[in-house]
Amino acid sequence: MSKQRIGVLVMSYGTPESLDQVEAYYTHIRRGNPPSPEQLKELTDRYEAIVGGFFPLRENTNKQVKALEERLNADHPQVEFVCYQGLKHAAPFIEDGVEQMAKDGIRQAVGIVLAPHYSVMSVGGYIKRAQEKAEELGLSMQFVKSYHLHPKLIEALSNRVTETLQRFEDTPKADIRVIFTAHSLPEKIVEMRDPYPEQLLATSKAVAEQTGVDNWQFGWQSAGRTASPWLGPDILDVLHTIKNEEQVQNVLVCPVGFVSDHLEVLYDLDIEAQQTAKELGIHLERTPSLNTDPLYMETLSDVIYQLCEGK
Ligand SMILES: CC1=C(CCC(=O)O)c2cc3nc(cc4[nH]c(cc5[nH]c(cc1n2)c(C)c5CCC(=O)O)c(CCC(=O)O)c4C)C(CCC(=O)O)=C3C
Ligand SMILES: [Fe+2]
CATH class of the missing domain: 3.40.50.1400 (Rossmann fold)
Structure with missing residues (x-):
C-alpha cells in the first residue's frame, strides 16, 4: 500500500x-x-x-x-x-x-x-x-x-533573549528593558475583538517568564501611514518615553510577531529604531530572527x- x-x-x-x-x-x-x-x-x-x-x-x-x-x-x-x-x-x-x-x-x-x-x-x-x-x-x-504559545516556539524565542542579553556584558539584567514588538494593525481590530493583541502579549509574557525577565514591555512597530489610527505605542515613541521619563539606557528588542529577516526587522528595527536609540544614547540590541x-x-x-x- x-x-x-x-x-x-x-x-x-x-x-x-x-x-x-x-x-x-x-x-x-x-x-x-x-x-x-x-x-x-x-x-x-x-x-x-x-x-x-x-x-x-x-x-x-x-x-x-x-x-x-x-x-x-x-x-x-x-x-x-x-x-x-x-x-x-x-x-x-x-x-x-x-x-x-x-x-x-x-x-x-x-x-x-x-x-x-x-x-x-x-x-x-x-x-x-x-x-x-x-x-x-x-x-x-x-x-x-x-x-503563539507552543512550548518549542517559546523556547526558541527564550533562547534568543537569553543569548542576546549577554551582549550587554556587565549590565545587570534588571537594568535592561526588554521590548517585545509586532507589526501594528489598524486600531479598529480592537472593537472587532480580534485576538491579535492578546496573543502577542501572551507570547511576550511566556518568554519573559521563561527567561526570568521582569523588566519588559510591549511595543508596536511598522504602522502604516494612513489617516486611520493604528495600534500604539510605536517602538520609536517608546524609546523616547523610557529614556526621558525612566532614564532607561539599555534596550533589547525581541520582535515576537515576525519569524524571518525582512524589511520590518532589517530596516524598521536595525536602521530606523537603531538610529533613534543612538540619538537618545540608548544601547539597543535585537534578538536574531527565527528563520x-x-x-x-x-x-x-x-x-x-x-x-x-x-x-
Ligand atoms: C500584520 C502584518 C504582518 C505580520 C504577519 C505576516 O507576516 O503576515 C506583516 C508583515 C510584512 N509586511 C511586509 C511588507 C509590507 N507591508 C506593508 C503594509 C502593511 N502591512 C500590514 C500588516 C502586516 N504586515 C498592513 C495592515 C499593511 C497596510 C496595507 C494593508 O492593509 O495591507 C507594506 C507597504 C508599505 C508600508 O506600509 O511599509 C510593505 C512593503 C513584509 C515583507 C517585508 C519584505 O519584503 O522584506 C512582511 C513580512
Ligand atoms: Fe506588512
Missing part, C-alpha cells in the same frame, strides 16, 4: 524578487491602487538600504518551506508530506499554491501561515483566500490559525501533525 500523501500549503507575506518588481508588489499590497512616485521611491529606498536591494525574505521563506518539509517527513515516516508555497503579495500566490496541490492530485491538505499570531486582518486573510480557491477546486483543506531554527520547524511540524490527526 502506498503512503498517505498530505499537501501542506505554507503561506508567507511574499517579497519582490528584484527592484523592478517593487511597484507591482506595492500595488498588490494596496489592493490594486498603484503607489505615488514618492511612495514608490520611499519603499525602494528602504529595500536598497537593507543590504543593497537584496530581498532576504524570498530566500528565507524558500529555506523555511524546505526545512519544514524535511522535518515533517523525518518526524512522520508513515506519511508523505509535500509542502507548497503560497504568498500573500507575490508569486507564487496563495491561489497558485492551492492550484498546484490540486494539479498534483493532493486529496488531503492543510494550511499554515509563517506568522504565529492570529488576526482577522493578517492570518485570517491568508486563510480566506486559500479556502476560497480550495472550495472552487473541490479540495478540502484545514488550517492552523495560531501557535529555520530547528525549534521553530518542530513547532510548525507539531501543529500541522496535530491538525492532520484531528487532535
